[in-house]
Amino acid sequence: MSSFSSAKEIWDKLEVTHEGTSEVKETKIGLLNLSYENFKMEPDEDIKKMFDRFSVIFNGLKGYGEILPEDKLVRKLIYSLPEV
Known part of the structure:
Protein backbone atom coordinates (compact mmCIF):
# COMPACT_ATOMS: atom_id res chain seq x y z
CA MET A 1 0.00 0.00 0.00
CA SER A 2 1.32 3.46 -0.90
CA SER A 3 2.09 6.02 1.82
CA PHE A 4 0.94 8.82 -0.53
CA SER A 5 -2.68 9.88 -0.39
CA SER A 6 -2.82 11.99 -3.52
CA ALA A 7 -1.23 12.61 -6.90
CA LYS A 8 -0.18 16.04 -5.56
CA GLU A 9 1.87 14.42 -2.79
CA ILE A 10 3.53 12.13 -5.31
CA TRP A 11 4.29 15.06 -7.60
CA ASP A 12 5.73 17.12 -4.71
CA LYS A 13 7.97 14.23 -3.64
CA LEU A 14 9.21 13.67 -7.20
CA GLU A 15 9.89 17.39 -7.63
CA VAL A 16 11.96 17.62 -4.43
CA THR A 17 13.81 14.42 -5.29
CA HIS A 18 14.62 15.60 -8.81
CA GLU A 19 15.26 19.33 -8.30
CA GLY A 20 15.84 19.61 -4.58
CA THR A 21 14.25 22.12 -2.28
CA SER A 22 14.01 25.77 -3.25
CA GLU A 23 17.05 26.46 -1.04
CA VAL A 24 19.09 23.82 -2.86
CA LYS A 25 17.91 25.20 -6.20
CA GLU A 26 18.93 28.75 -5.25
CA THR A 27 22.34 27.49 -4.10
CA LYS A 28 22.89 25.65 -7.38
CA ILE A 29 21.89 28.76 -9.36
CA GLY A 30 24.28 30.83 -7.26
CA LEU A 31 27.15 28.42 -7.90
CA LEU A 32 26.44 28.36 -11.63
CA ASN A 33 26.32 32.18 -11.71
CA LEU A 34 29.64 32.30 -9.87
CA SER A 35 31.14 29.85 -12.39
CA TYR A 36 29.79 32.02 -15.21
CA GLU A 37 31.19 35.24 -13.75
CA ASN A 38 34.63 33.71 -13.11
CA PHE A 39 34.80 31.84 -16.40
CA LYS A 40 38.15 32.04 -18.20
CA MET A 41 39.91 29.82 -20.69
CA GLU A 42 42.31 27.48 -18.89
CA PRO A 43 45.99 27.51 -19.99
CA ASP A 44 45.90 23.89 -21.25
CA GLU A 45 42.46 24.17 -22.87
CA TYR A 64 16.87 26.51 -13.76
CA GLY A 65 15.12 29.15 -15.85
CA GLU A 66 18.02 31.61 -15.89
CA ILE A 67 18.14 32.62 -19.56
CA LEU A 68 21.04 34.84 -20.59
CA PRO A 69 20.84 36.92 -23.78
CA LYS A 76 31.56 36.53 -22.16
CA LEU A 77 33.20 33.93 -24.41
CA ILE A 78 35.27 36.55 -26.23
CA TYR A 79 36.43 38.20 -23.00
CA SER A 80 37.29 34.76 -21.58
CA LEU A 81 39.92 34.14 -24.26
CA PRO A 82 43.52 34.77 -23.27
CA GLU A 83 45.19 37.97 -24.42
CA VAL A 84 47.50 37.54 -27.40
Whole structure:
Protein backbone atom coordinates (compact mmCIF):
# COMPACT_ATOMS: atom_id res chain seq x y z
CA MET A 1 0.00 0.00 0.00
CA SER A 2 1.32 3.46 -0.90
CA SER A 3 2.09 6.02 1.82
CA PHE A 4 0.94 8.82 -0.53
CA SER A 5 -2.68 9.88 -0.39
CA SER A 6 -2.82 11.99 -3.52
CA ALA A 7 -1.23 12.61 -6.90
CA LYS A 8 -0.18 16.04 -5.56
CA GLU A 9 1.87 14.42 -2.79
CA ILE A 10 3.53 12.13 -5.31
CA TRP A 11 4.29 15.06 -7.60
CA ASP A 12 5.73 17.12 -4.71
CA LYS A 13 7.97 14.23 -3.64
CA LEU A 14 9.21 13.67 -7.20
CA GLU A 15 9.89 17.39 -7.63
CA VAL A 16 11.96 17.62 -4.43
CA THR A 17 13.81 14.42 -5.29
CA HIS A 18 14.62 15.60 -8.81
CA GLU A 19 15.26 19.33 -8.30
CA GLY A 20 15.84 19.61 -4.58
CA THR A 21 14.25 22.12 -2.28
CA SER A 22 14.01 25.77 -3.25
CA GLU A 23 17.05 26.46 -1.04
CA VAL A 24 19.09 23.82 -2.86
CA LYS A 25 17.91 25.20 -6.20
CA GLU A 26 18.93 28.75 -5.25
CA THR A 27 22.34 27.49 -4.10
CA LYS A 28 22.89 25.65 -7.38
CA ILE A 29 21.89 28.76 -9.36
CA GLY A 30 24.28 30.83 -7.26
CA LEU A 31 27.15 28.42 -7.90
CA LEU A 32 26.44 28.36 -11.63
CA ASN A 33 26.32 32.18 -11.71
CA LEU A 34 29.64 32.30 -9.87
CA SER A 35 31.14 29.85 -12.39
CA TYR A 36 29.79 32.02 -15.21
CA GLU A 37 31.19 35.24 -13.75
CA ASN A 38 34.63 33.71 -13.11
CA PHE A 39 34.80 31.84 -16.40
CA LYS A 40 38.15 32.04 -18.20
CA MET A 41 39.91 29.82 -20.69
CA GLU A 42 42.31 27.48 -18.89
CA PRO A 43 45.99 27.51 -19.99
CA ASP A 44 45.90 23.89 -21.25
CA GLU A 45 42.46 24.17 -22.87
CA ASP A 46 41.57 24.30 -26.55
CA ILE A 47 38.52 26.16 -27.86
CA LYS A 48 36.37 23.00 -27.99
CA LYS A 49 37.03 22.11 -24.34
CA MET A 50 36.46 25.71 -23.31
CA PHE A 51 33.14 25.87 -25.14
CA ASP A 52 32.06 22.50 -23.74
CA ARG A 53 32.76 23.73 -20.20
CA PHE A 54 30.92 26.99 -20.92
CA SER A 55 27.95 25.04 -22.31
CA VAL A 56 27.64 23.04 -19.09
CA ILE A 57 27.37 26.29 -17.13
CA PHE A 58 24.99 27.92 -19.62
CA ASN A 59 22.75 24.85 -19.90
CA GLY A 60 22.70 24.47 -16.12
CA LEU A 61 21.48 28.04 -15.74
CA LYS A 62 18.97 27.55 -18.54
CA GLY A 63 17.67 24.41 -16.82
CA TYR A 64 16.87 26.51 -13.76
CA GLY A 65 15.12 29.15 -15.85
CA GLU A 66 18.02 31.61 -15.89
CA ILE A 67 18.14 32.62 -19.56
CA LEU A 68 21.04 34.84 -20.59
CA PRO A 69 20.84 36.92 -23.78
CA GLU A 70 22.87 35.57 -26.68
CA ASP A 71 24.88 38.79 -27.07
CA LYS A 72 25.92 38.60 -23.40
CA LEU A 73 27.04 34.98 -23.85
CA VAL A 74 29.10 35.83 -26.94
CA ARG A 75 30.78 38.74 -25.14
CA LYS A 76 31.56 36.53 -22.16
CA LEU A 77 33.20 33.93 -24.41
CA ILE A 78 35.27 36.55 -26.23
CA TYR A 79 36.43 38.20 -23.00
CA SER A 80 37.29 34.76 -21.58
CA LEU A 81 39.92 34.14 -24.26
CA PRO A 82 43.52 34.77 -23.27
CA GLU A 83 45.19 37.97 -24.42
CA VAL A 84 47.50 37.54 -27.40
